[in-house]
Amino acid sequence: MGTNSLKGSRLFAAVALCLLSVAPVFAESQPLSLREAIVTALSNNPDLASQRKEAGVLDAAAMRAGLLPNPTLEVEVATGALTGSSDDNTLSLGISQEILLGDKRSKRRAVTERDQAAYRWLLADRERALKEQVQGAYCDVLLAQERLGLARHSVELNRQLLAVAEARLAAGDIPELEMYLVKVELTRSEGSLIELQRGLLDGRTKLFTLMALAPGESPALSGSLKSVDAPTKGVGDLKQLAMLQRPDLKALHAALQKSDAEVALAEAEGIPNLTAGLALSREASSMEIGGIEGRETSYTVGVKFSMPIPVFDRNQAGQQEARAKRSSAEIRLQGAAATVEREVETAHVSFINAEAVLSLYRSNILGQLDENLKLTQEAYRLGEVGILAVIEEQKKYFEVSDGYLTALHARQIALNKLESAVAADINGGAQ
Known part of the structure; x- marks a missing residue:
């Protein structure tokens, strides 16, 4: 490789480092722990906030289900003016009320209550998913920070090696080519440092977006990849805990209970409602007897009951639909339970495998590598x-x-x- 090419590479790396040095500086603030990041995301995330507001729609449905039908007011006025009997007129005032039979009102409330419960658990499941996203983004930033520190160490070692190579070249111990090889390694390590800085910035942006932080907020992180509490429970206990804690399973169970309530409501809808009415009438008429005209006014009070006769429609279609939905909800719950068991088993195996890989590095291999590197560097210095x-x-x-x-x-x-x-802290306790 020619001298001009190496100088151009070094110049490119220097310019890139200068450009990164003018990037926005993170605001100084208290270090952010993982728990604080999760709490902030759950509080500030706009999607979750909007979904919490949408729960008011179900609250309104529950209120509507508990209301009684409005009474009906009936007013009837009749006159004989158009038929030549202007003195004859009738005034009738009535009020009627539909009475719900079959305990429909409480059954409708039961349906809406189960619907509210299912929505709350679905919201909790979305919070669980967001928590996992924040944990992943937080760990990605920690990894980027550790890699960035490793890259800085690489740059520093290559600079030290370049100084040794230049001293040996000046002493005539090595050819000029060796110094150029060191310069290439230094340029490569500086380029890697630039890429890792960009990756760290992208990772922090993703994390802070999930947390819905203001654009100017860029707190440092206080976590560590080394602080991990291994699970004390076996995979069987973890599966049982998941069956009790998973909010998506609880949402499906609430949906199954809602289907049961809908079946009961559909059966009750087959019972017709009774309408009771009360009417007050006043009838005025005139008559002529023996050339003498007289007026007569009479008042009557009536009670009226009406009810459809369930001959053809007893809500058979509604009952069939409700039972079909109930069967579907039961199948979904069973399928989801099996899926959750597989997820727990797969996640547990993945953790065991990750522990096994990590154990390969725990036999002082890093310390031995560090010692080997120092010995090799010293051996090169001595020629x-x-x-x-x-x-x-x-x-x-x-x-x-x-x-x-x-x-x-x-x-x-x-x-x-x-x-x-x-859906729980690994050694117990709901999340």
Whole structure:
């Protein structure tokens, strides 16, 4: 590689670093813990806020279900003026009320109450999903921060190596090509640092969007990928806990109860309602007897009852529809329960596998790599090994270190998914 090409690469990296240095600086504030991030997201998320407001629609439906039918007012006026009997007239005033039979009112309230319960559990399930998203985004930012620190360490090591190479070149111990190889590695590590800085910015933006923070708010994070409480319960206990805690299962169970209430209501709708009425009439008439004209006014009070005769329609279609919905709700609940068991089992296996991968890094392998790197760097300084050996050892060190960070991140993500599948803190307690 030519000298001009290397200088151009170094210049590009320097310009890129300068551009990133003028990026918006995160506002200084108290470090944000994972729990605080979750609480903030659940409080501020606009989708959840709008769905909480929509619960008022079901509240209105419950209010409507408990109302009685309005009474009916009937007024009738008749006159004989058009038939030549202007003195004859009739005035009738009546009021009627529909009486719900079959306890329809309480059955309608039962349907709306079950509907309200199902909606509340669906809302809780959306909160569970949002919590998992926030946990994942939070862990992604922590991983990006750790990788960024590792990249800075790589840049620093390459700068130190370049200083050693320049000193050895000045002493005539190495050819100029070795110094150029070190410069290439330094440029590559600086480019990786730039990419990781951009990735960290994207990750923070995603997290703060989920939290619905104001544009100017950019708190630092206080969490760590190393702080994980392993589950103390077995997969069987976790499945049982999920059956008790999962809000989506509770929503489907409430929907099944609503279907039962709809069946009872449909059966009650087959009983016709009774309409009772009370009427007051005044009838005025005139008559002529023996050339003498007289007027007569009479008052009558009447009671009226009416009810449809359920000969043809006894709400058979409504009952069939309600029973079909009930069967469908039962099948959905059974299917969802089986799915939840599979989710818990899969999440538990994923966590065990993540723990197994992480255990490979716990046998002091990182410490040994660090020691090997230092020995190789010192050997190069003394002229005992070539530059390629140092570069290869550095690559191995950073690849293994990045693998360790990835394993920590994978274990945390697996734990988050297991907690979400159970819908509880991993060692008990509802989320």
